[in-house]
Amino acid sequence: MNITRIIHWLFVILISCFAYFDYGECVVPLIPIAVGGVASIASYMARCYFKECCTDEYIPANFSKLETALKTEVYGQHLAHQTVLNALKGHFRTTEPKKALVMSFHGLPGIGKNYVANFITDALYKKGAESQYVHFYKGRLNFPSDEKVEEYKEWIQKELLTHLRTCQRSLFIFDEVDKIPEGVLNALVPFLDYHPMIPGINPTGAIFIFLSNTGGTLIAQRLIKLWKDGKKREETELQDFENLLARGAFNEKGGFHKCETIEVSLIDYYIPFLPLEEVHVRACIIDAFRRREVEPSDAMIAEGLSHVTFGPDTPNIYSTAGCKRLDHKISLIIQRDQILQKLKDSN
Ligand SMILES: Nc1ncnc2c1ncn2[C@@H]1O[C@H](COP(=O)(O)OP(=O)(O)OP(=O)(O)O)[C@@H](O)[C@H]1O
Numbered sequence: 001m002n003i004t005r006i007i008h009w010l011f012v013i014l015i016s017c018f019a020y021f022d023y024g025e026c027v028v029p030l031i032p033i034a035v036g037g038v039a040s041i042a043s044y045m046a047r048c049y050f051k052e053c054c055t056d057e058y059i060p061a062n063f064s065k066l067e068t069a070l071k072t073e074v075y076g077q078h079l080a081h082q083t084v085l086n087a088l089k090g091h092f093r094t095t096e097p098k099k100a101l102v103m104s105f106h107g108l109p110g111i112g113k114n115y116v117a118n119f120i121t122d123a124l125y126k127k128g129a130e131s132q133y134v135h136f137y138k139g140r141l142n143f144p145s146d147e148k149v150e151e152y153k154e155w156i157q158k159e160l161l162t163h164l165r166t167c168q169r170s171l172f173i174f175d176e177v178d179k180i181p182e183g184v185l186n187a188l189v190p191f192l193d194y195h196p197m198i199p200g201i202n203p204t205g206a207i208f209i210f211l212s213n214t215g216g217t218l219i220a221q222r223l224i225k226l227w228k229d230g231k232k233r234e235e236t237e238l239q240d241f242e243n244l245l246a247r248g249a250f251n252e253k254g255g256f257h258k259c260e261t262i263e264v265s266l267i268d269y270y271i272p273f274l275p276l277e278e279v280h281v282r283a284c285i286i287d288a289f290r291r292r293e294v295e296p297s298d299a300m301i302a303e304g305l306s307h308v309t310f311g312p313d314t315p316n317i318y319s320t321a322g323c324k325r326l327d328h329k330i331s332l333i334i335q336r337d338q339i340l341q342k343l344k345d346s347n
Pocket residue numbers: 073074075076077107108109110111112113114115116212213276284322323324325
C-alpha cells in the first residue's frame with residue numbers, strides 16, 4: 001500500500017474540484033472517504049505495530065550494517081563483499097526493478113557462503129532469519145528424491161506464489177543447489193525472468209540467492225593460476241571468474257545442470273568465494289576463542305591450526321574445509337585447558 005500516493009491523488013482531486021465548484025460541494029463528499037481513510041491507516045498502523053508487515057520499517061535494508069559485517073567478520077572474500085553490496089544496493093534503490101535480483105554463490109566448503117547469506121538476511125530484514133519474508137530451501141532436505149521432479153516443481157511454484165503475494169520484497173535462499181534434482185530449478189524461470197507474466201503478482205522486487213559447491217575446485221585452480229601470473233588475491237576481479245562459473249555450474253551435475261535459468265542468463269551475479277588461506281583460518285580460530293571469552297595464546301592458536309588440512313598438493317595453501325567445524329575443536333581445547341587448570345589449582 002502506498003499511502004503517500006493515495007494522499008497525493010486525493011489532494012490533486014480536491015484542488016481540481018475547487019477550480020470548478022464551491023468549497024462545500026468539494027469537501028462534503030470527501031468526508032466519508034477521509035474518515036474511512038483515517039480509520040484504515042490507523043488499523044494498518046496498529047496491525048504493523050504488533051506484527052511484521054512488508055514495509056520499510058520491517059525491511060530496512062540496512063547497508064551500513066551489512067558493510068560493517070562483511071568488512072569486519074568475513075575474511076578473504078573481497079569479491080563477495082563488493083559484489084553482494086553493490087548488487088543489493090542497486091536492487092533496493094530502483095523503485096521498479098526490471099527483474100528479481102538473482103545471485104549465485106559458489107565455492108568450496110566452509111568458506112562463508114551461508115555466513116554471508118545470514119549477514120544479508122540480518123541487514124535486510126529487521127527480524128533477520130525469523131522474518132516471515134525470508135524463505136530457506138535446502139538441497140536434499142526439501143528435494144530428496146530424483147523421481148519427484150514434477151511434484152517439486154509444482155510445490156516450489158506454489159511456495160513462491162504464496163510468499164510473493166504476501167510480500168514482493170521476499171528473500172529466497174536455495175542452499176546446496178548442487179544436490180537439488182536436475183530440472184526442479186526450471187520451475188523458477190518465470191519468477192526470475194524480465195517482465196514476468198504471472199497474474200496477480202510482481203516478483204521483480206524479490207531476491208534469490210543460490211548456494212553451492214559447484215565450481216569450487218575450478219575457482220581454486222583459477223586463483224592459483226592468477227597468483228602464478230603475478231595477480232595477488234586482493235587484486236582479483238569478478239571477471240576473472242565469472243565465465244568460468246557460468247560454464248562450471250551448467251556443466252556439473254545437479255541443480256543448475258541443463259537448467260533454463262542458466263540458458264536464458266537469468267542469474268545476475270555469479271559470486272566466487274575464494275578458498276581460505278592460513279591467515280584467514282587463523283582469524284576464524286581467534287574469533288572462535290573470543291566468542292567463548294578466551295584470549296588465545298599463540299600455542300592455543302597453533303593447536304587449533306593443527307586440526308586444519310591444507311591442499312591441494314601444490315601449493316598446499318588452502319584450507320580444505322575452510323573455517324568449518326573449527327568451533328567444535330576450539331570448544332574442546334578450552335574445555336580440556338579448563339580441566340587441566342582445575343587439576344593444577346587443586347594440587
Ligand atoms: N570467510 C569467512 N570469514 C569468517 N568466518 C568464516 C568464513 N567462512 C566460514 N566462516 C566460519 O565458518 C562457518 C561455516 O561457514 P559457512 O557455513 O558459511 O560455509 P559454506 O561456505 O556455506 O560451506 P558449505 O559449502 O560446506 O555449506 C561460519 O559460520 C563461520 O563461522
